Amino acid sequence: MKRRLAIFAAAALSAVASVLFFINPAYAAAGLHVSGTTIVEANGQPFIMRGINHEHTWFTNQTSSFANIKATGANTVRVVLSGGRWTANSAADVANVIALCKQNKLICVLEDHDTTGYGEDSAAYTLDQAVNYWIGLKSVLVGQEDYVVINIGNEPIGNTNPAQWTTATAAAIQKMRTNGFQHLLMVDAPNWGQDWTNTMRDTGQTVLDADTQHNTVLSIHMYAVYNTAASIISYLDAFKAKGWPLVIGEFGWQFASGEVDDQTLMAEADARGLGYLGWSWAGNTDPILDMTVNFDPAQLTTWGQRIVNGAHGIKATARQATIFGTTPTTPPTTPPPTTPPPTGLGCTPAYSVTGQWQGGFQGEVKVTAGSAAIKSWTVTMTFANGQTVSQAWNATATSSGSTVTARNVSYNGALPAGGITTFGFLGSWTGTNSTPALTCTAA
Template identity: 60%
Template sequence: MRTRLIAAGAALLAVLASLVAMSQTAQAAAGLRVTGGKIYEANGNQFIMRGTSHAHTWFPSQTGSFANIKSLGANTVRVVLSGGRWTANSASDVANVISLCKQNRLICVLENHDTTGYGEQSGAYTLDQAVNYWIGLKSVLTGQENYVVINLGNEPYGNNNVSGWTSATTAAIARMRSNGFQHMLMVDAPNWGQDWQFVMRDNAAAVFNSDPQKNTVFSIHMYGVFDTAAEITSYLQAFQTAGLPLVIGEFGNMHSDGDPDEDTIMAQAQSRGIGYMGWSWSGNSGGVEYLDQVTNFNVNQLTSWGQRLFNGANGIKSTAKEATIYSGQPPQSPSASPSVSPSASPSASPSASPSVSPSVSPSPGGSRGCSATYRVTNQWGGGFQGEVVVTAGSGGVNGWTVTWTYANGQTVTQSWNATLTSSGASVTARNVSYNGTLGAGASTSFGFLGSYGSTNSVPSVSCAAA
């Protein structure tokens, strides 16, 4: 009998251990994830990254930066790590970084900087070597899937032999999954992150589909290559049309290879629901000190770039929403990707100074109604970008329809965050699945591209609640 009891007890323990393991696996798989081309938390709430990069590997003592970055409104911090190209960040160090992110209610994007400029810069690591580093950190990364995104390798190819990016990235994802990583993975573009040869853009679908978990996000770095509104809009639209997840993993307000159009980058990210992370908090050198957002890691000494990123229009302070894992907000059902009408982006070069039209008067709607404002956010020869903000009345709405009629022959060529149809000069925009329900006084927005002739006057708009 005693032997049977011992055996029965051992069997019960084995079953319990199996259940615990299954529970841990399920919990791990339920971390940050991609659904319909967007990023969601495990509870179904959409998460849009708004943050900056912190060069932890070169400034490991600046741990106060996490709290300072959070104090300016960020919901995400991208943390620079090294596996040996510079002084390696150990497992205990990375565990502390994750702890600092969690203490400060930030989503932690951990990136391996060793791969920067592979094929062009001496000493750069391969993506396969980067995976070795992540495998070495698995003990401190497992169980953190709700809080951590793994950015496999920073700017993993320079401008040489970039065709190798696709197979190298696919192989890196496969190794991460075969080694049990359940995390959302982020992959950077070649061409020093700027993808000017469109290797990432044109092969993103194949790379995404190679991930057995379909939980890979693409990251574009926007510097001098993206110095016009047309270039920015065209690139973002390509991913949105394909229904593929994209974040702007780095961008600045100036750069030695050209002057990025940060205003359009931020406006487009906001109107499309795309995450962005500026580069970088502090400590830049080698002629790019102008990319520091604060001077000498002092949160009270914001630079002009820091002011723009955190406090400017479409900036972090006004647009960031904290991950609900930290606030216990109720779950929502994940939505499908936005309805987008594919069309070629305008080829004309935008004007240096966007022509912004005033908002129209809100339409009357009463307590159950809604109002809408229309504005031109950017304009160039023959083309423009517009935005409409929809605001619910005091009773909230469960759906909305916005209409307007153009007076000067304008036409809409692309749209996002709304289902938009045209009949002659009349335009009708209806909510999509994820932005129709608005609480009292809550707002959402949708955007579009259009063409015009000699005049682009602002039409009157009407909003009707469903």
């Protein structure tokens, strides 16, 4: 099993673009496919992944996890498989995984974990070996193109000679197509998936051009290399400028200052219409990256609370794939505020508790501008029952006694008249968790 934190440390050391939804009839029948920078279903409806990674190959008995992941609101599950580096997942097992995904109305991203860290980890398989594994599973994969994405190999190159990624990945895609696979393909970046050498960022076009069906999406894994908002935004901007399809195939949370800025990541993915898949439901060597305690959906960890119930988390942003019967809907362009906006240069705060557990809770504040545009805002929360705030996202929060002051960050301070933004936070409580007194000032 991957020792995540050691890998992250090694890696650290060494307005959405318009899309023309043209569906080529030759590929429309293949199910999920790329159109421009967007993943779409066979009917042309955009599909944005909001999901969770599940370590199936090491915990094959945890089949209830598929239903439990769906219960979070997720629309996708990325399933860890092995062709032999660990106990191999057979065709029958993979067929059962696909059935569980479909039963629970989840798009199934299947990934071969054997390739993790090739070139640096002597046990890792090549991408060519990974393709051979998929060829061996072809009998249970053909016909599932509406439901299954094939992630050819997890983190297929380590930090040793990451430049080999381009040729190896292009060859793997071509071999998949030569062997008749019509599925949407996903390819991970080198550098244990984090691309800190910018190999995928700079040579991605070669890889995309290798696919004769033009049906490949690039995948970045964001951990400690992306511990600032600037690093995340810069990387995502580069792909937007190039017009390349991208998903965030793995990421963790900022449990320490040097770890990934998960709140910026989710907010940016939401704003840009990018899919994301958090790592992972449970089973990590170091459980700090587990979203649940021992696979128990009733015991979400801090990481689980953040990705499931956060302002830009799964519950708030996931939309089920229409292949499962969801009727496509178009949300209103300007949702009406739940409270009347103030007049003039001002703002109104609305407080809610989005999740609560023994000793802890997650809160959210919606800030609505008044009848004039504002450039910045400050919300003051005064708690009456000893509650404290430990972390915040989409705002900079400071505490003084029972008062918490939250100020906008760079990307959400300017609001048009009647405009709305939100920020969230994690806190602790004992006895009573009452609503604080709130004020909002704007400039």
